[in-house]
Amino acid sequence: MADRVAEAMQDLYAVEPDEFMATRSRLVADAKAASDKEAATEIGRLRKPSLAAWAVNLTAREAEDVVADLVDLGERMRSAQSRLDAAALTGMRKERDATVEVYVRAATRAVSDAGRSLSPAAQQEVRATAIAALADEQASAAVTSGQLTRSLSYSGFGEVDLAEALARTTGGAILTVVPGGRGPGPAGRSGGGGKAAGDEAGDEPVGDEPGHEPAGDEVAERRAEREAELAEAERRLADAERAVAAARERAEETRERLAVVERQLAKAREADERALEAVTDAVRDRKQAQAARDEARKALGEPD
Template sequence: MADRVAEAMQDLYAVGPDEFMATRSRLVADAKAASDKAAATEIGRLRKPSLAAWAVNLTAREAEDVVADLVDLGERMRSAQSRLDAAALTGMRKERDATVEVYVRAATRAVSDAGRSLSPAAQQEVRATAIAALADERASAAVTSGQLTRSLSYSGFGEVDLAEALARTTGGAILTVVPGGRGSRPAGRPGGGRKPRDQQVDDATAGVERAGDEGADEAAGDGATGDAAAELRAEREAELEEAERRLSDAERAVAAARERAEETRERLAVVERQLAKAREADERALEAVTDAVRERKQAQAARDDARQALAD
């Protein structure tokens, strides 16, 4: 079963959003035709990714170098953070901004090449996902998995919430990752000593609560047959589509709000630095006033002495 589901996940999360439901139904039917009911159930539970999540998945396949740069920078930033190396983090700020911009452009280009487009809101979700990957090792592994179902975001503290963000089986395991397109290349970066990406994802996501599967048993159930089963499945898929649309709208709103919060924090940091510089300048000005007053008193005393000497 595991091999069949893993192959199905590679196929399913490589197709465009418009093809997802039909492809999943076909894969479920193929599994049933092969008398693999367990695999059919697992495949039927796989969730459709949002547009932004699909863009991230597509980027993992189509822009490996860009993704590798994002992962590498995230490792260096987290290392500096663990050492409390503020100077190193400050020095990487421009690189961070540039790397995120390159990633968003790569995702936008990959989506365009696939015949779709990313709205400004979806681009913001992709940007928020890239920032989350820089901040959190588990999020980084999720971004390279090619199996996101929703975008990610980082609030500036704590861990990134991965609940319902990754394609998983009933047991919570992530079966496969597909960097380079359908697993055709080794998952690790060439020449590196890192674990394969699928092991990274399994390790990094250990302990994450698995997503709820409300309604999934009915959608992939084996008890219904014929027209009744088809109608029930169509009804459940329509309900799932609506729920996913609402979730996608909510995720976009959260991502936009957190992006605004981050911008506000950045502006606040700039103002605080400017205020610190202004206070330093004020202190220097007060010192200059004190020195000038002292020199004036000394000049006055010298003048008075000179006048007294002249009078004598």
């Protein structure tokens, strides 16, 4: 199952945004046809990346050298930071600005080659993601994974928030791609690290007094209560996941509408500039015509 989901992610996060839903549906159907219902469920809940995240994913595939330069600079900057080497960090400032600028241009060009365009707002998200990759090792790995679902940002201190930003780790380990999914380590546990319903029942019940051996009915009752709590927690998490996905879809639609408005505004400004130029030319022509008229009147001896 894990291999099927990992392969599906590789395919899914390589397609253009307009093809994401159809591709995901096809991959779900393939998993169902292979009788892998668990993989079909996980694939079906993979989140569509924002336009900026797709641009970052595309750049990881189309501009490997540019991404490698970003990763290398980030390693050097973090090393200098760990040594508290202020002079080294200051010396890398121009390189940092240039590297980020090259990265944003590469992302913009990759998107353009794919027949799309990045709005100024989306370009700012790509820029913020590159800066986050310089500051944080995990963010750097996320940027190179090609499976980012949203843009990243760095506040200037602490770690970069990667919550719901990745479909999987760079090592291929599946994160929590389904509510309550059990991936490796803490990220794969549901709730606050409590036991899942499928864990062994022989562990000592939490809260029992030393030496107390609960009866079989009591154990079954407690287990049923925990399973009910787990089911409710997974239901709430599923609702929250759907709400987040819907909110991100709306945000992407809003950004796309904003891009359309920005393009219309740019065209309107160009039209306004042309109109002002036409007014200037018309005023100049009127002055010339008035001067010519006055000269003609003088030649005829007519008063002004």
